[in-house]
Amino acid sequence: MTQVTLIPGDGIGPEITEAVKAIFAAANVPVTWEEENAGQTTFDSIGELIPATLIASLEKNKVALKGPITTPVGKGFKSINVQLRQMFDLYSNVRPAKTTKGVNSRYENVNLVLFRENTEGLYAGLEMWDERLQISDSIARITRTGSEKIIRAAFEYAKKHGCKKVTVAHKANILKSAGALFLKVAGEIAKDYPEIQMEDKIIDNMCMQLVMKPEQFDVVVTTNLFGDILSDLCAGLVGGLGVVAGANIGDNMAIFEAVHGSAPDIAGKGIANPTALLRSAIMMLHHIDLKDEANRIEKALEATLANSAECTGDLGGKASTMEFAQNIIAKL
Template identity: 40%
Template structure:
């Protein structure tokens, strides 16, 4: 039986609490299904600064290359010492140096939560390596220059290679879902940059004739999400637009604290919740761990497909069902109107996993 090596980067703020809760839940599911994981703790964030004077040390990046995948907790880079603020934050560093070009962010209504838009089930494919994110769109350095004290130039970078691969990823997912892709851009104003994004996506679309395609300007798309989120299936867009849209979509379907994501290329995957480190509630055992748990469910699905191991997909579904059953039973953290602590919520999921009847 294959054993999968999974990195664990607990991170800052609420990270250690929600990541620990997630590992506990997945250990229970793995035991239930007889799946073998080798959990490997790796330093990131303040822990790594204290030990290596680097929030994303080389030792961690090298170790991740030997992992089948990993869980990444949130980071509090805004509070790092100035010398580290000048660098890419841990998330951006790993996405950039490991070329994790696809940031996949689902937004789906869940039981026992209050959705602003009713039923919705969509997934956003965000290009992760260039666009308007100036900390990762250059081979060396950043894509910003301060010309004078009062003048700054920030660049957006769009390449055919990057657009083609995120478009293919989005269309392949659409083929597994409702066969609809929405391209989001601003080609009416940023005619060359996002114009290239739109044009290349439409070229790729020709290879997927079964998929229905439409496109919207980013400003109009925010309104469409609010008015009719249920109409969308797969959305593909550039880096900054994808970041903004996915946060909006996550909040619309219940809470940004519920929003999962995964960062991938063909060979590696990183589970990472869409929310931040919430330092104001760190250490109080009240944070909602659902976002990172569902991100790890996505990691299981990715590993299942990559290694042709159906048990991993079953494990992810077991955890997802456990989360949904826990919510249906009224066990929730404070942000969802409940009273359960982080650890109590995780324990409730573990109880439901252990008592689940397997097919």
């Protein structure tokens, strides 16, 4: 049995977490959950956004599944997601985007994976405020080491999964230092993978190409801010944030997460769609080499998504969160 840290989050987080737990139990997945929490829920109860017990659990288990978490707004708190990524050097934010039968989309045959550098860039927190001149400066820190790690992770993924191309999205034409470094490192690493084509696209053209012909892309790698924007764009190509998985992966730890918000407006109503968290959990199973269980659950999920009547309201059905989970369980 593999022990996994489970972070339900808040809002709809506990509801979709229960759905995933039910599906895992029905599929006899050899995983045990060690439940800890973070965010608004723990702040209200014990005055801590990231409790020491959660950190200890993550350090012990090295793998976690996380629901959506609310960081209190307007109180000067740094994003909990960003803190966890930087605390454990989870430098790879991995976001697959694939069209699914039954899920409404303007596109067909989209099947790409985005690798977003997760710890530096404009999210490094290097900001300065000049009160006298009323000027705010934010520094986009790009390091050779950080670039090497995320770009190599993208190429290794492409090699492992038989992908033919890695696209490097950048702004080296304007960012003559930071952008150029990222692109230069990509060119160097690409030489280690002669069987994989490397191409580079300036970020504005990349956005246009994604909405014109997204099926041309395979694996995409980019810096933190660009990746944050592109990852949601890619989710929009295949049905939205409610149906895509996400993972934050480092050398020694991985946190798999639903990338959508906590949706407090529908919390407690039992109507939330658990697909994003379930797909993240399926990614987690692949990560810990439970591939048979992952494939079995994925097939049951896709069979259910293909029939909108068995899905939650956002997918065109009338099923509750747990009814949707039971429909998936029936297909295991």
